Amino acid sequence: MSFYASFGTVLMLLAVTAPTALLFGFFGATAARSHIAPLRWFGKGYTAIVRGVPDIAFFLFFVIALDQAFEYVRHKTLCSDWTEPVRQGSDFVVCAAAKLPLSSSPQWVHEAYGFLLAVLTFSIVFGAFAANVLYGGMRAVPHAQLQTGEAYGMSRRQVFWRILMPQMWIYALPGLSNLWMILIKATPLLFLLGVEDIVYWARELGGSKSSAFSYPHPDWRIYYFLGLLVFYLAMTKISEIVFEKLMTKLSLGQATTGGGSAAGGAA
Protein backbone atom coordinates (compact mmCIF):
# COMPACT_ATOMS: atom_id res chain seq x y z
CA MET A 1 0.00 0.00 0.00
CA SER A 2 2.79 2.42 0.84
CA PHE A 3 4.02 1.90 -2.68
CA TYR A 4 0.84 3.38 -4.10
CA ALA A 5 0.84 6.11 -1.48
CA SER A 6 4.32 7.06 -2.60
CA PHE A 7 2.94 7.99 -6.02
CA GLY A 8 0.86 10.49 -4.06
CA THR A 9 4.06 11.76 -2.44
CA VAL A 10 5.56 12.42 -5.85
CA LEU A 11 2.45 14.17 -7.13
CA MET A 12 2.24 16.23 -3.98
CA LEU A 13 5.86 17.23 -4.35
CA LEU A 14 5.13 18.38 -7.88
CA ALA A 15 2.04 20.29 -6.77
CA VAL A 16 3.85 22.06 -3.93
CA THR A 17 7.18 22.64 -5.64
CA ALA A 18 5.92 24.10 -8.91
CA PRO A 19 4.29 27.21 -7.40
CA THR A 20 7.05 27.67 -4.84
CA ALA A 21 9.73 27.44 -7.48
CA LEU A 22 7.79 29.87 -9.62
CA LEU A 23 7.69 32.27 -6.69
CA PHE A 24 11.45 31.90 -6.12
CA GLY A 25 11.96 32.36 -9.84
CA PHE A 26 9.80 35.46 -9.86
CA PHE A 27 11.80 37.06 -7.08
CA GLY A 28 15.03 35.98 -8.73
CA ALA A 29 14.02 37.50 -12.05
CA THR A 30 12.80 40.76 -10.57
CA ALA A 31 15.98 40.96 -8.49
CA ALA A 32 18.09 40.36 -11.59
CA ARG A 33 16.55 43.33 -13.37
CA SER A 34 16.44 45.57 -10.31
CA HIS A 35 18.05 49.00 -10.35
CA ILE A 36 19.70 48.44 -6.99
CA ALA A 37 23.08 46.93 -7.74
CA PRO A 38 23.52 44.48 -4.81
CA LEU A 39 20.04 43.10 -5.42
CA ARG A 40 20.82 42.67 -9.12
CA TRP A 41 24.10 40.92 -8.34
CA PHE A 42 22.29 38.64 -5.96
CA GLY A 43 19.69 37.72 -8.56
CA LYS A 44 22.24 37.10 -11.28
CA GLY A 45 24.60 35.22 -9.00
CA TYR A 46 21.79 32.99 -7.77
CA THR A 47 20.86 31.87 -11.27
CA ALA A 48 24.45 31.59 -12.49
CA ILE A 49 25.70 29.41 -9.65
CA VAL A 50 22.78 27.02 -9.57
CA ARG A 51 22.88 26.52 -13.30
CA GLY A 52 26.61 25.91 -13.53
CA VAL A 53 26.87 22.98 -11.17
CA PRO A 54 25.28 19.51 -11.37
CA ASP A 55 21.95 19.84 -9.59
CA ILE A 56 22.26 16.51 -7.88
CA ALA A 57 25.20 18.01 -6.01
CA PHE A 58 22.88 20.82 -4.97
CA PHE A 59 20.26 18.38 -3.79
CA LEU A 60 22.78 16.59 -1.62
CA PHE A 61 24.25 19.87 -0.40
CA PHE A 62 21.11 21.79 0.47
CA VAL A 63 19.46 19.07 2.49
CA ILE A 64 22.31 19.00 4.99
CA ALA A 65 23.02 22.70 4.73
CA LEU A 66 19.41 23.76 5.32
CA ASP A 67 19.02 21.31 8.16
CA GLN A 68 22.15 22.64 9.84
CA ALA A 69 21.15 26.24 9.21
CA PHE A 70 17.76 25.73 10.87
CA GLU A 71 19.29 23.93 13.81
CA TYR A 72 21.98 26.57 14.15
CA VAL A 73 19.46 29.40 14.26
CA ARG A 74 17.33 27.56 16.81
CA HIS A 75 20.44 26.77 18.79
CA LYS A 76 21.38 30.45 18.94
CA THR A 77 17.94 31.55 20.00
CA LEU A 78 16.87 28.72 22.29
CA CYS A 79 20.05 27.95 24.19
CA SER A 80 22.03 31.13 24.46
CA ASP A 81 23.88 29.93 27.53
CA TRP A 82 25.58 27.13 25.58
CA THR A 83 29.29 27.88 25.49
CA GLU A 84 30.82 25.01 23.52
CA PRO A 85 31.37 25.49 19.79
CA VAL A 86 28.82 23.98 17.45
CA ARG A 87 31.37 22.28 15.22
CA GLN A 88 33.48 19.89 17.26
CA GLY A 89 35.83 18.17 14.86
CA SER A 90 33.65 16.05 12.66
CA ASP A 91 30.50 16.58 14.70
CA PHE A 92 27.76 19.10 14.51
CA VAL A 93 26.48 19.53 18.03
CA VAL A 94 23.50 21.57 19.06
CA CYS A 95 21.61 21.47 22.32
CA ALA A 96 18.73 19.02 22.64
CA ALA A 97 16.03 21.69 22.50
CA ALA A 98 17.34 22.94 19.17
CA LYS A 99 17.20 19.57 17.44
CA LEU A 100 14.87 19.56 14.47
CA PRO A 101 12.62 17.65 14.60
CA LEU A 102 12.69 17.14 18.37
CA SER A 103 13.87 13.65 19.21
CA SER A 104 10.69 13.15 21.21
CA SER A 105 8.35 13.95 18.33
CA PRO A 106 6.45 11.16 16.58
CA GLN A 107 7.50 9.46 13.36
CA TRP A 108 5.28 11.42 11.02
CA VAL A 109 6.89 14.70 12.06
CA HIS A 110 10.26 13.32 11.00
CA GLU A 111 8.86 12.31 7.64
CA ALA A 112 7.10 15.62 7.14
CA TYR A 113 10.28 17.48 8.02
CA GLY A 114 12.25 15.44 5.47
CA PHE A 115 9.60 16.19 2.88
CA LEU A 116 9.69 19.90 3.72
CA LEU A 117 13.45 20.00 3.27
CA ALA A 118 13.07 18.23 -0.06
CA VAL A 119 10.49 20.76 -1.24
CA LEU A 120 12.68 23.66 -0.19
CA THR A 121 15.69 22.19 -1.97
CA PHE A 122 13.75 21.54 -5.15
CA SER A 123 12.31 25.04 -5.02
CA ILE A 124 15.69 26.68 -4.62
CA VAL A 125 17.22 24.75 -7.51
CA PHE A 126 14.25 25.04 -9.85
CA GLY A 127 13.62 28.60 -8.77
CA ALA A 128 16.93 29.48 -10.37
CA PHE A 129 15.87 27.87 -13.65
CA ALA A 130 12.49 29.57 -13.46
CA ALA A 131 14.18 32.89 -12.73
CA ASN A 132 16.16 32.50 -15.90
CA VAL A 133 13.10 31.67 -17.96
CA LEU A 134 11.04 34.51 -16.52
CA TYR A 135 13.92 36.93 -16.99
CA GLY A 136 13.99 35.96 -20.65
CA GLY A 137 10.21 36.35 -20.83
CA MET A 138 10.36 39.84 -19.34
CA ARG A 139 12.99 40.90 -21.84
CA ALA A 140 10.93 39.51 -24.71
CA VAL A 141 7.96 41.79 -24.07
CA PRO A 142 8.18 44.45 -26.80
CA HIS A 143 9.99 47.42 -25.41
CA ALA A 144 7.78 49.89 -27.26
CA GLN A 145 4.82 48.78 -25.17
CA LEU A 146 6.63 49.60 -21.94
CA GLN A 147 7.67 52.98 -23.33
CA THR A 148 4.10 53.66 -24.33
CA GLY A 149 3.06 52.93 -20.76
CA GLU A 150 5.63 55.39 -19.46
CA ALA A 151 4.56 57.97 -22.02
CA TYR A 152 1.06 57.76 -20.59
CA GLY A 153 2.49 58.71 -17.23
CA MET A 154 2.52 55.34 -15.51
CA SER A 155 5.09 54.83 -12.79
CA ARG A 156 7.67 52.03 -13.07
CA ARG A 157 5.62 49.94 -10.71
CA GLN A 158 2.45 50.40 -12.73
CA VAL A 159 4.23 49.55 -15.95
CA PHE A 160 5.57 46.40 -14.33
CA TRP A 161 2.24 45.21 -12.97
CA ARG A 162 -0.10 46.29 -15.75
CA ILE A 163 1.93 45.81 -18.91
CA LEU A 164 4.93 43.60 -18.27
CA MET A 165 3.36 41.02 -15.95
CA PRO A 166 0.31 40.00 -18.01
CA GLN A 167 2.34 39.68 -21.18
CA MET A 168 5.51 37.98 -20.05
CA TRP A 169 3.79 34.66 -19.44
CA ILE A 170 3.20 33.89 -23.09
CA TYR A 171 6.87 34.45 -23.84
CA ALA A 172 7.94 32.44 -20.83
CA LEU A 173 5.54 29.56 -21.42
CA PRO A 174 7.71 27.41 -23.71
CA GLY A 175 10.54 27.66 -21.21
CA LEU A 176 8.22 27.00 -18.28
CA SER A 177 6.72 23.93 -19.92
CA ASN A 178 10.22 22.66 -20.52
CA LEU A 179 10.97 23.34 -16.87
CA TRP A 180 7.91 21.41 -15.76
CA MET A 181 9.09 18.40 -17.77
CA ILE A 182 12.47 18.67 -16.10
CA LEU A 183 10.81 18.92 -12.71
CA ILE A 184 8.83 15.76 -13.38
CA LYS A 185 11.98 13.99 -14.39
CA ALA A 186 13.81 15.21 -11.32
CA THR A 187 11.34 13.75 -8.83
CA PRO A 188 13.07 10.35 -8.54
CA LEU A 189 15.98 12.22 -6.97
CA LEU A 190 13.76 12.48 -3.89
CA PHE A 191 15.08 9.05 -3.14
CA LEU A 192 18.54 10.49 -2.59
CA LEU A 193 17.15 13.01 -0.13
CA GLY A 194 15.92 10.23 2.10
CA VAL A 195 12.21 10.56 1.38
CA GLU A 196 10.44 7.24 1.02
CA ASP A 197 9.30 7.78 -2.54
CA ILE A 198 8.50 5.42 -5.38
CA VAL A 199 12.09 4.53 -6.11
CA TYR A 200 12.59 3.57 -2.49
CA TRP A 201 9.49 1.37 -2.48
CA ALA A 202 10.31 -0.17 -5.82
CA ARG A 203 13.65 -1.28 -4.47
CA GLU A 204 12.18 -2.37 -1.18
CA LEU A 205 9.24 -4.37 -2.52
CA GLY A 206 11.05 -5.73 -5.53
CA GLY A 207 14.16 -6.92 -3.75
CA SER A 208 14.29 -10.61 -2.91
CA LYS A 209 15.61 -9.90 0.58
CA SER A 210 12.96 -7.40 1.55
CA SER A 211 11.17 -7.19 4.84
CA ALA A 212 7.89 -6.19 3.22
CA PHE A 213 6.85 -9.76 2.39
CA SER A 214 6.90 -12.69 4.72
CA TYR A 215 7.55 -15.13 1.88
CA PRO A 216 10.60 -15.12 -0.38
CA HIS A 217 10.11 -14.20 -4.00
CA PRO A 218 12.44 -13.76 -6.95
CA ASP A 219 13.89 -10.40 -7.85
CA TRP A 220 10.98 -8.29 -9.07
CA ARG A 221 12.73 -4.96 -9.10
CA ILE A 222 12.98 -4.89 -12.87
CA TYR A 223 9.19 -5.02 -13.18
CA TYR A 224 8.73 -2.27 -10.63
CA PHE A 225 11.20 -0.08 -12.46
CA LEU A 226 9.53 -0.85 -15.74
CA GLY A 227 6.30 0.33 -14.14
CA LEU A 228 7.97 3.54 -13.00
CA LEU A 229 9.36 4.09 -16.47
CA VAL A 230 5.89 3.81 -17.96
CA PHE A 231 4.48 6.08 -15.23
CA TYR A 232 6.96 8.83 -16.06
CA LEU A 233 6.46 8.43 -19.81
CA ALA A 234 2.72 8.85 -19.31
CA MET A 235 3.27 11.91 -17.10
CA THR A 236 5.46 13.67 -19.65
CA LYS A 237 3.13 12.79 -22.52
CA ILE A 238 0.07 14.14 -20.72
CA SER A 239 1.81 17.37 -19.75
CA GLU A 240 3.00 17.80 -23.31
CA ILE A 241 -0.56 17.66 -24.57
CA VAL A 242 -1.83 20.02 -21.87
CA PHE A 243 0.86 22.58 -22.59
CA GLU A 244 0.12 22.48 -26.29
CA LYS A 245 -3.53 23.27 -25.55
CA LEU A 246 -2.57 26.05 -23.16
CA MET A 247 -0.19 27.53 -25.68
CA THR A 248 -2.79 27.80 -28.42
CA LYS A 249 -5.20 29.34 -25.94
CA LEU A 250 -2.76 31.93 -24.61
CA SER A 251 -1.40 32.88 -28.02
CA LEU A 252 -4.81 34.19 -29.07
CA GLY A 253 -4.62 37.93 -29.59
CA GLN A 254 -0.93 38.22 -28.81
CA ALA A 255 1.61 40.07 -30.91
CA THR A 256 3.47 36.89 -31.79
CA THR A 257 3.49 34.64 -34.83
CA GLY A 258 1.05 32.32 -33.07
CA GLY A 259 -1.32 35.13 -32.22
CA GLY A 260 -2.70 35.77 -35.69
CA SER A 261 -4.18 32.36 -36.21
CA ALA A 262 -5.49 30.18 -33.44
CA ALA A 263 -3.34 27.27 -34.55
CA GLY A 264 0.41 27.15 -34.11
CA GLY A 265 2.56 28.03 -31.11
CA ALA A 266 4.48 31.18 -30.47
CA ALA A 267 7.67 29.26 -29.71
Added chain:
Amino acid sequence: MSCLETIQNYAFRSMGFGERLLPRSDFTLCDQFTLIGSGLIWNVYFGVIALGLGFFLAVAVATAKASKNPLLRKPAEWYIFIFRGSPLFIQFFFAYELFVLLPRLGTDINLGFVEITVETRWLTKAWLGALFVLFLNTGAYSAEIFYGALRSIPKGDVEAADAYGITGWPRFRKIIWPTMLRLAWPAYTNEAIFLFHATTLVFFSGFPSWQQRGDALYYASYFADKTFNPFVPYPILAFYFILLTLCVIGVYGAINKRLNKHLPENQAAKLKIKPQILR
Protein backbone atom coordinates in the same frame (compact mmCIF):
# COMPACT_ATOMS: atom_id res chain seq x y z
CA MET B 1 51.38 13.45 5.59
CA SER B 2 52.32 16.26 3.28
CA CYS B 3 50.12 17.35 0.45
CA LEU B 4 52.50 15.92 -2.15
CA GLU B 5 52.24 12.47 -0.60
CA THR B 6 48.48 12.76 -0.56
CA ILE B 7 48.48 13.51 -4.25
CA GLN B 8 50.80 10.57 -4.88
CA ASN B 9 48.58 8.26 -2.88
CA TYR B 10 45.17 9.36 -4.01
CA ALA B 11 45.45 11.08 -7.38
CA PHE B 12 44.45 7.91 -9.22
CA ARG B 13 42.51 6.31 -6.38
CA SER B 14 39.30 6.29 -8.42
CA MET B 15 40.96 3.99 -10.94
CA GLY B 16 42.26 1.65 -8.27
CA PHE B 17 45.87 2.81 -8.05
CA GLY B 18 47.54 4.06 -4.90
CA GLU B 19 46.42 3.77 -1.32
CA ARG B 20 43.58 1.31 -0.78
CA LEU B 21 42.01 2.83 2.28
CA LEU B 22 40.33 6.16 1.97
CA PRO B 23 41.29 8.67 4.64
CA ARG B 24 39.12 8.04 7.70
CA SER B 25 39.68 11.04 9.94
CA ASP B 26 41.48 14.37 10.08
CA PHE B 27 40.55 15.29 6.57
CA THR B 28 42.67 18.07 5.18
CA LEU B 29 41.65 20.35 2.40
CA CYS B 30 44.33 18.67 0.29
CA ASP B 31 42.75 15.24 0.83
CA GLN B 32 39.43 16.47 -0.38
CA PHE B 33 40.79 18.30 -3.39
CA THR B 34 42.84 15.30 -4.49
CA LEU B 35 40.18 12.65 -4.06
CA ILE B 36 37.36 14.63 -5.61
CA GLY B 37 39.64 15.51 -8.49
CA SER B 38 40.52 11.87 -8.83
CA GLY B 39 36.84 11.02 -9.05
CA LEU B 40 36.49 13.54 -11.82
CA ILE B 41 38.42 11.12 -14.05
CA TRP B 42 35.31 8.97 -14.12
CA ASN B 43 33.08 11.87 -15.07
CA VAL B 44 35.39 12.79 -17.91
CA TYR B 45 35.62 9.19 -19.04
CA PHE B 46 31.83 8.69 -19.10
CA GLY B 47 31.21 12.04 -20.71
CA VAL B 48 33.83 11.86 -23.44
CA ILE B 49 33.12 8.31 -24.58
CA ALA B 50 29.33 8.61 -24.39
CA LEU B 51 29.44 11.85 -26.38
CA GLY B 52 31.90 10.50 -28.92
CA LEU B 53 29.90 7.37 -29.66
CA GLY B 54 26.51 8.98 -29.08
CA PHE B 55 27.19 11.53 -31.79
CA PHE B 56 27.11 8.87 -34.52
CA LEU B 57 24.04 7.20 -33.06
CA ALA B 58 22.33 10.58 -32.87
CA VAL B 59 23.02 11.42 -36.49
CA ALA B 60 21.74 8.02 -37.58
CA VAL B 61 18.57 8.32 -35.48
CA ALA B 62 17.95 11.90 -36.59
CA THR B 63 18.12 10.97 -40.26
CA ALA B 64 15.90 7.96 -39.56
CA LYS B 65 13.33 10.19 -37.88
CA ALA B 66 13.41 12.58 -40.81
CA SER B 67 12.98 9.79 -43.36
CA LYS B 68 9.72 9.18 -45.16
CA ASN B 69 9.78 5.46 -44.60
CA PRO B 70 7.62 4.65 -41.54
CA LEU B 71 9.67 1.53 -40.82
CA LEU B 72 12.64 3.76 -40.09
CA ARG B 73 10.75 6.72 -38.68
CA LYS B 74 8.55 5.01 -36.11
CA PRO B 75 11.31 3.18 -34.19
CA ALA B 76 13.38 6.37 -34.15
CA GLU B 77 10.43 8.36 -32.80
CA TRP B 78 9.76 5.79 -30.09
CA TYR B 79 13.38 5.57 -29.11
CA ILE B 80 13.63 9.34 -28.73
CA PHE B 81 10.34 9.52 -26.86
CA ILE B 82 11.27 6.81 -24.37
CA PHE B 83 14.72 8.15 -23.55
CA ARG B 84 13.71 11.79 -23.44
CA GLY B 85 10.42 11.20 -21.64
CA SER B 86 11.71 9.27 -18.67
CA PRO B 87 14.18 10.30 -15.99
CA LEU B 88 17.78 9.23 -16.50
CA PHE B 89 17.80 8.16 -12.87
CA ILE B 90 15.06 5.57 -13.49
CA GLN B 91 16.80 4.50 -16.68
CA PHE B 92 19.93 3.73 -14.69
CA PHE B 93 18.00 1.67 -12.16
CA PHE B 94 16.08 -0.18 -14.80
CA ALA B 95 19.13 -0.88 -16.93
CA TYR B 96 21.06 -2.17 -13.93
CA GLU B 97 18.32 -4.62 -12.98
CA LEU B 98 18.04 -5.66 -16.60
CA PHE B 99 21.76 -6.27 -16.88
CA VAL B 100 21.76 -8.26 -13.66
CA LEU B 101 19.02 -10.50 -15.02
CA LEU B 102 20.57 -10.90 -18.46
CA PRO B 103 23.03 -13.73 -17.76
CA ARG B 104 20.22 -15.83 -16.30
CA LEU B 105 18.15 -15.34 -19.42
CA GLY B 106 21.18 -15.65 -21.62
CA THR B 107 22.39 -18.96 -20.23
CA ASP B 108 18.92 -20.42 -20.68
CA ILE B 109 18.87 -19.62 -24.36
CA ASN B 110 22.35 -20.36 -25.55
CA LEU B 111 24.55 -22.52 -23.37
CA GLY B 112 28.19 -22.75 -24.30
CA PHE B 113 28.44 -19.27 -25.72
CA VAL B 114 31.04 -18.14 -23.25
CA GLU B 115 31.48 -14.75 -24.81
CA ILE B 116 27.90 -13.67 -24.28
CA THR B 117 27.85 -14.53 -20.59
CA VAL B 118 31.13 -12.70 -20.10
CA GLU B 119 29.81 -9.64 -21.86
CA THR B 120 26.62 -9.44 -19.89
CA ARG B 121 28.60 -9.75 -16.66
CA TRP B 122 30.54 -6.65 -17.62
CA LEU B 123 27.32 -4.77 -18.19
CA THR B 124 26.53 -4.88 -14.49
CA LYS B 125 29.74 -2.97 -13.82
CA ALA B 126 29.48 0.78 -13.93
CA TRP B 127 32.26 1.33 -16.45
CA LEU B 128 30.35 -0.42 -19.20
CA GLY B 129 26.73 -0.57 -18.08
CA ALA B 130 26.39 3.07 -17.09
CA LEU B 131 28.33 4.09 -20.17
CA PHE B 132 25.84 2.16 -22.27
CA VAL B 133 22.88 3.94 -20.69
CA LEU B 134 24.53 7.34 -21.03
CA PHE B 135 25.36 6.56 -24.64
CA LEU B 136 21.73 5.70 -25.44
CA ASN B 137 20.51 8.71 -23.50
CA THR B 138 22.73 11.28 -25.14
CA GLY B 139 21.96 9.59 -28.46
CA ALA B 140 18.26 10.33 -27.98
CA TYR B 141 18.69 13.93 -26.78
CA SER B 142 21.17 14.86 -29.51
CA ALA B 143 19.09 13.06 -32.13
CA GLU B 144 16.23 15.40 -31.30
CA ILE B 145 18.58 18.38 -31.64
CA PHE B 146 19.92 17.15 -34.99
CA TYR B 147 16.41 16.38 -36.17
CA GLY B 148 15.37 19.94 -35.40
CA ALA B 149 18.40 21.20 -37.30
CA LEU B 150 17.61 18.93 -40.24
CA ARG B 151 14.15 20.43 -40.45
CA SER B 152 15.42 24.00 -40.36
CA ILE B 153 17.89 23.64 -43.21
CA PRO B 154 17.03 26.40 -45.70
CA LYS B 155 14.86 24.91 -48.39
CA GLY B 156 16.69 26.88 -51.07
CA ASP B 157 19.96 25.09 -50.31
CA VAL B 158 18.44 21.69 -50.95
CA GLU B 159 16.55 22.86 -54.02
CA ALA B 160 19.71 24.39 -55.45
CA ALA B 161 21.46 21.06 -54.95
CA ASP B 162 18.62 19.32 -56.76
CA ALA B 163 18.84 21.81 -59.59
CA TYR B 164 22.54 21.08 -60.01
CA GLY B 165 21.79 17.36 -60.11
CA ILE B 166 23.38 16.63 -56.75
CA THR B 167 21.28 13.92 -55.16
CA GLY B 168 21.49 11.08 -52.69
CA TRP B 169 24.66 10.63 -50.71
CA PRO B 170 26.67 13.52 -52.22
CA ARG B 171 23.81 15.87 -51.46
CA PHE B 172 23.73 14.72 -47.85
CA ARG B 173 27.49 14.82 -47.49
CA LYS B 174 28.10 18.18 -49.15
CA ILE B 175 24.96 20.21 -48.51
CA ILE B 176 22.82 18.87 -45.69
CA TRP B 177 25.47 17.55 -43.30
CA PRO B 178 27.54 20.75 -42.88
CA THR B 179 24.47 22.94 -42.52
CA MET B 180 22.87 20.56 -40.07
CA LEU B 181 25.97 20.54 -37.87
CA ARG B 182 26.26 24.30 -38.02
CA LEU B 183 22.65 24.84 -37.03
CA ALA B 184 22.67 22.21 -34.32
CA TRP B 185 25.98 23.10 -32.75
CA PRO B 186 24.94 25.67 -30.11
CA ALA B 187 22.23 23.34 -28.78
CA TYR B 188 24.58 20.39 -29.00
CA THR B 189 27.10 22.23 -26.83
CA ASN B 190 24.48 22.57 -24.13
CA GLU B 191 23.69 18.89 -24.47
CA ALA B 192 27.36 18.07 -23.93
CA ILE B 193 27.40 20.14 -20.77
CA PHE B 194 24.25 18.44 -19.45
CA LEU B 195 25.76 15.08 -20.16
CA PHE B 196 28.85 15.85 -18.11
CA HIS B 197 26.61 16.92 -15.27
CA ALA B 198 24.49 13.81 -15.67
CA THR B 199 27.50 11.56 -15.20
CA THR B 200 27.36 12.38 -11.50
CA LEU B 201 24.19 10.28 -11.25
CA VAL B 202 25.96 7.03 -12.10
CA PHE B 203 27.14 5.95 -8.68
CA PHE B 204 23.99 7.17 -6.97
CA SER B 205 21.72 4.96 -8.99
CA GLY B 206 21.80 1.19 -9.19
CA PHE B 207 25.40 0.80 -10.18
CA PRO B 208 27.56 -0.10 -7.20
CA SER B 209 30.98 1.43 -6.88
CA TRP B 210 33.50 -1.35 -6.61
CA GLN B 211 36.27 -0.95 -3.99
CA GLN B 212 35.14 2.61 -3.38
CA ARG B 213 36.21 3.73 -6.81
CA GLY B 214 33.64 6.39 -7.54
CA ASP B 215 33.22 9.62 -9.35
CA ALA B 216 33.68 13.14 -8.04
CA LEU B 217 30.25 13.37 -6.42
CA TYR B 218 30.74 9.97 -4.79
CA TYR B 219 33.84 11.20 -2.97
CA ALA B 220 32.27 14.56 -2.22
CA SER B 221 29.32 12.92 -0.51
CA TYR B 222 31.74 10.54 1.25
CA PHE B 223 33.46 13.54 2.83
CA ALA B 224 30.17 15.24 3.58
CA ASP B 225 28.94 12.10 5.34
CA LYS B 226 32.11 11.66 7.33
CA THR B 227 32.61 15.24 8.41
CA PHE B 228 28.94 16.19 8.52
CA ASN B 229 30.05 19.44 6.94
CA PRO B 230 28.74 20.02 3.42
CA PHE B 231 30.34 23.42 3.11
CA VAL B 232 33.77 22.14 2.06
CA PRO B 233 33.42 19.16 -0.33
CA TYR B 234 30.51 20.43 -2.39
CA PRO B 235 32.05 23.79 -3.25
CA ILE B 236 35.19 21.89 -4.29
CA LEU B 237 33.03 19.72 -6.51
CA ALA B 238 31.35 22.82 -7.90
CA PHE B 239 34.75 24.33 -8.61
CA TYR B 240 35.84 21.24 -10.53
CA PHE B 241 32.63 21.13 -12.51
CA ILE B 242 32.81 24.77 -13.46
CA LEU B 243 36.34 24.10 -14.75
CA LEU B 244 35.07 21.09 -16.68
CA THR B 245 32.21 23.10 -18.14
CA LEU B 246 34.62 25.81 -19.23
CA CYS B 247 36.77 23.18 -20.97
CA VAL B 248 33.73 21.80 -22.79
CA ILE B 249 32.73 25.30 -23.87
CA GLY B 250 36.27 25.91 -25.10
CA VAL B 251 36.42 22.76 -27.21
CA TYR B 252 32.92 23.12 -28.63
CA GLY B 253 33.45 26.82 -29.25
CA ALA B 254 36.53 26.03 -31.34
CA ILE B 255 34.53 23.55 -33.40
CA ASN B 256 31.72 26.06 -33.73
CA LYS B 257 34.18 28.62 -35.05
CA ARG B 258 35.38 26.17 -37.65
CA LEU B 259 31.84 25.28 -38.70
CA ASN B 260 30.96 28.94 -39.17
CA LYS B 261 34.25 29.87 -40.84
CA HIS B 262 32.72 30.64 -44.22
CA LEU B 263 30.03 32.97 -42.90
CA PRO B 264 30.39 36.73 -42.50
CA GLU B 265 31.14 37.73 -38.94
CA ASN B 266 27.71 39.01 -37.97
CA GLN B 267 25.80 36.02 -39.35
CA ALA B 268 27.74 33.35 -37.50
CA ALA B 269 25.72 31.69 -34.78
CA LYS B 270 27.01 32.66 -31.38
CA LEU B 271 27.36 29.95 -28.79
CA LYS B 272 24.79 30.77 -26.16
CA ILE B 273 25.57 28.76 -23.12
CA LYS B 274 22.56 27.73 -21.12
CA PRO B 275 23.89 24.95 -18.97
CA GLN B 276 21.92 22.76 -16.70
CA ILE B 277 18.94 20.79 -17.79
CA LEU B 278 18.24 17.79 -15.68
CA ARG B 279 17.17 14.60 -17.27
